[in-house]
Amino acid sequence: MRTRVFVLISIAVAAAVFFAARLVNNDYVFFAGYTVLQFIVLATAWNILGGYTGYVNFGSAAFFALGAYSTVFFHKFYQMPIPVLIVIGGVISGIVGLGMGYLTLRLRGAFFAIATLALAVVLQTFIVNWDYVGGSRGAYIIRPNEIAWIGPYIQYLFLLMLALVVISLAVARGIERSQLGYGFATIRDDELAAEASGVPTLRLKLIATTISGALMGMAGAPFPYYIGYLQPSSAFGLEYAVNSIAMPMIGGTTSWVGPLIGAILLGTLQQIATVTISSAVNLLIVGLLLVGFVIIAPNGIVGLVQGWMRGRAK
């Protein structure tokens, strides 16, 4: 299937989702749906670096928060429409992602993962002490109630996040089927052999960290408008780091479908648990599912289905 066709189909599906949600005519659907969509973007972004290239990033929350805080900054500095803020958040997080890419020069495997975790701590400390964006007090963003053409503001945010989902899925699928995808896979499999085959590994790793970081930042940019009151502990929340790793792992890391399935499954489950049990049980669910999947289906749901189909073919 051509990329253009894929994008058209995704837009059609996204439009169908939006109008179906409107039919329900309940703001909560948009409110909960936004979170799920946001996790699809985060999981897909994580997977571009973690799944395709094999570098595990524990600092997803930092990139997400960077996007969110760039919005807070520009909200105070000079008001702009959210789509522009999304682009700015993406650029800033992309630049930090590029910086993180240079860590791969010296750090691999667990050491890289630890460094990304440290990056998140450093950035959080920086934000906590930066008074202009609210510091540890947090920042209020008063959003309008309504917006022209669409109506309730939450529907507008939902629509923006849907657009981001389409963009990130198209990017991930495009990478998978291009020369870049082969290059990323060789880095994941064996960097030394990749270099010997002529793959410019450093350049490709920088591309991966930049795209991954930028998409995470874009997912975070509308967040202050969604939540209304942003504080460092919510923007740098543990659930972003954990979920963006767990969702691709549970869905399957080798294809763009995996993070999508993982995020829908886990995201929805968490929303249901939040309403029926308590919001604190969320991470417990993620943890249990992750352990379960690592044992039963190490290649995630996609791997499970592929294995099952291969078994039937034989």
Added chain:
Amino acid sequence: MPLLEVTGLSKRFGGFVALDGIDLAVQEGERVGLIGPNGSGKSTLVNCICGTLTNETGTVRFNGETVDGLVTHERTHRGMARSFQLPRPFATLTVAENLRVPLLYTVNARPGHKLSAAELDTRCAELLALVALADKGAQLPRDLTQVEMRKLELARAMAAEPKLLIADESMAGLSQSEVDDIVTLLIRLNERGITIIMIEHIMRAVMKFSQRLVVLVSGKKIADGKPDTVIRDPEVEKAYLGQ
């Protein structure tokens, strides 16, 4: 002018001198055998030539150009290729896709004609046929036997259309007939105009293959010349058999 010219190359790991002032010149089209006891620095020399390790002193010139300071993939683009002592296939890619990687990233990265999708497929098929893996293209490397894995390793190095191929112990652990297989393959590649440096312990293969023999012992080159003369050299005999 030699295709590969190594002068005064030294490499140390901490206090251990792995290579000590190596000089080596390889002419275009030559078949050179590189031998030496375990730990004599053969693989280290290969790694320094290919840019996987950086040498402290000395220079490596390739095809009339100094390649010191270039990283591995840049050297690969200039026409160096190597196979690894232990096969290092891309485990999640199929056998055919393994060969596609150097085609995409080396052959297509060079100036001039870019291979189209159809040409890529034919080239992969040709390479697979060359190493007698034609029916294994769709399999994953883990499904291959040891000798097939070595062949894949050589085919992947060949896919980059190199001027110089360095085969690092591509026959260790293989049976006699399999060794003959690989030697025949290497000689056939040489006939196509590729200069080959073969690192090997199996003397039968080395003597059959090499036009010239270079001997390394504890980081120093102790002999370089016609295979028959070199193996009768008292220094070489001492290093291999003791006194």
